[in-house]
Amino acid sequence: MPMTRGGVPATTNRAGRAAAYARRGAPAMPLLARGLLAGAAGVVAMTLAEKVEQAFTGRPNSYVPAHTLERLLGLPAKPDSQRLWLNWAMHWGQGIALGPVRAWMAKRGFGGPFGSFLFLNLRLLNDQSLENATGVGAPPWTWPRDEQAVDILHKAVYAFITGMVADRLVDDPGAGGREEGGHYYRRGSGA
Numbered sequence: 001m002p003m004t005r006g007g008v009p010a011t012t013n014r015a016g017r018a019a020a021y022a023r024r025g026a027p028a029m030p031l032l033a034r035g036l037l038a039g040a041a042g043v044v045a046m047t048l049a050e051k052v053e054q055a056f057t058g059r060p061n062s063y064v065p066a067h068t069l070e071r072l073l074g075l076p077a078k079p080d081s082q083r084l085w086l087n088w089a090m091h092w093g094q095g096i097a098l099g100p101v102r103a104w105m106a107k108r109g110f111g112g113p114f115g116s117f118l119f120l121n122l123r124l125l126n127d128q129s130l131e132n133a134t135g136v137g138a139p140p141w142t143w144p145r146d147e148q149a150v151d152i153l154h155k156a157v158y159a160f161i162t163g164m165v166a167d168r169l170v171d172d173p174g175a176g177g178r179e180e181g182g183h184y185y186r187r188g189s190g191a
Helices: 014-023 031-057 064-073 084-107 112-133 145-169
Strands: none
Touching: 031 084, 031 145, 064 084, 064 112, 084 112, 084 145, 112 145
């Protein structure tokens, strides 16, 4: 009897596996698309959290994303008032672009809160690497503590919402499923 993975016959080629999953009723949306959608959901949540925080603290919008993209693309420097589209492109683009990594993590068994915590660190690393490589940012340990806390909080909102959405969208029949009560966002339990 041939080996099976999650009730799907094991095959040696991708086309055969894809066909087997399709026959079993697996979602048609590719992993990349599910990841992009999860990343977009994370950016929406992070942006809303930022706006709520700014309403309470009076902190102005940050144009660091625009400055970073401007440097990456070799564009001439402009006043912040003329950088809104660059700011949005970098803010939304980075978050959406990293979503497929979290979807892949979910597919490979790195889901739930632990996977989201790992992903939080990737998100922080991505931001800081780009900002510091372009000379726009300063190393985070040189920041005032309140700015560190705000940045980590917003990136945590992004990482955990992206993770929650990715975990729900990624349904790999071979992943073995989740233990009932094992994570705060379980698949298939209606919770």
